Structures are given as structure tokens and as C-alpha cells.
């Protein structure tokens with residue numbers, strides 16, 4: 330999916346944009362004002378040690394495929410999302426400044442939902458909907474290799490499976506967890522992929 334050309338000053342109109350595009354890949358220049366801060370997150374992610382005993386031997390790629398999605402839909406609402414990742418408890422210096430910036434451009438309250446996740450090689454988060462927390466989701470990710478990791482979702486209207494590959498470097502994506510209906514999505518990585526995620530309640534419009 331190409332980047333959707335919207336200016337950061339129009340970010341607050343994001344719900345209109347998401348009506349047409351279930352996933353919005355935001356232009357990388359949006360990150361310019363916080364570039365130095367987020368570059369400072371990298372050495373923190375890189376200093377995390379992955380405990381050997383959390384490693385599992387499953388084929389992550391299979392768990393983010395079509396038949397895994399069918400299995401998850403059939404099993405719903407049982408939540409047994411399989412995953413292989415590490416959620417860190419790190420502090421990220423300057424993250425409050427980033428959050429203020431996002432809150433300003435989207436004109437919404439913003440709450441961190443993940444405090445820093447590392448997907449190692451063959452890391453993944455299986456198909457799930459997050460339907461317990463409807464609203465907008467913003468994800469800042471970093472991949473250390475070109476197109477070796479991705480965010481994948483099922484278009485809620487066409488039911489087509491769409492894969493959004495990561496380029497090397499930082500990316501900012503936004504999508505909506507609907508109040509009614511489901512936004513099935515998953516993540517796979519065959520490189521080091523780091524992510525931070527935020528929730529923005531739709532009703533928190535602070536214009």
C-alpha cells in the first residue's frame with residue numbers, strides 16, 4: 330500500500346481517511362520533528378537481551394497465513410493469540426515529547442498500549458482483533474532490514490488479506506479498531522523489529 334499523502338496538519342481528519350483505507354501508512358516526514366528522540370530509542374531496544382527460555386520453536390510465518398486466520402475466526406471469541414516477541418520494560422527518554430506531538434497532530438488523547446516490543450527473527454503476533462479496546466491505534470516501528478517484516482490485516486469490507494511490508498528504518502501506521510465489526514491483523518518479522526503502540530479513543534477528540 331502506498332503512503333497516503335496527508336499533511337500532519339490534517340491529521341485530525343484521520344477518521345475520514347480511515348473510512349476509505351483501513352490502514353494508513355503515514356509519510357515518514359511526519360516523524361521529522363521527533364526524529365532525534367526516536368533515534369535515541371534504538372540503543373535502548375538494542376540493549377534488551379532476549380531470554381533464551383522464552384524462545385519457541387514454531388513456524389511464525391504459518392501462524393500469520395490465510396488458514397491461521399480462518400482458524401482464528403472460527404475460534405473467536407476465544408483469545409489464544411500465539412506470539413513470539415519480547416515486551417520490554419524499558420524507559421524511553423523523551424517519549425512524553427513524542428506523545429505530546431502525536432496528541433497535538435491528531436487532536437486526541439493518547440495512551441501507550443505497549444511499552445516497547447521486540448520481534449526477533451521469526452518473531453510474530455498471531456491474528457487478533459483487539460476488539461476489547463475500540464479506537465484508533467498508532468504504531469511506531471523500526472525494522473533493521475528492508476522488507477523482511479510486515480503488518481498484515483484483513484480488509485473488513487473486501488475481506489482481502491493485505492500485507493504492509495516494513496522498509497528499513499522507522500514507520501508510522503494508523504488503523505481503527507471498530508466498535509462494531511472486526512479488524513483482524515497480525516505481525517511477522519524475519520529481522521529485528523521494534524514497536525511502540527498507542528491507543529486514541531475516538532471519543533477523546535480535543536479540538
Ligand SMILES: [Fe+2]
Pocket residue numbers: 457458459514
Ligand atoms: Fe493488535
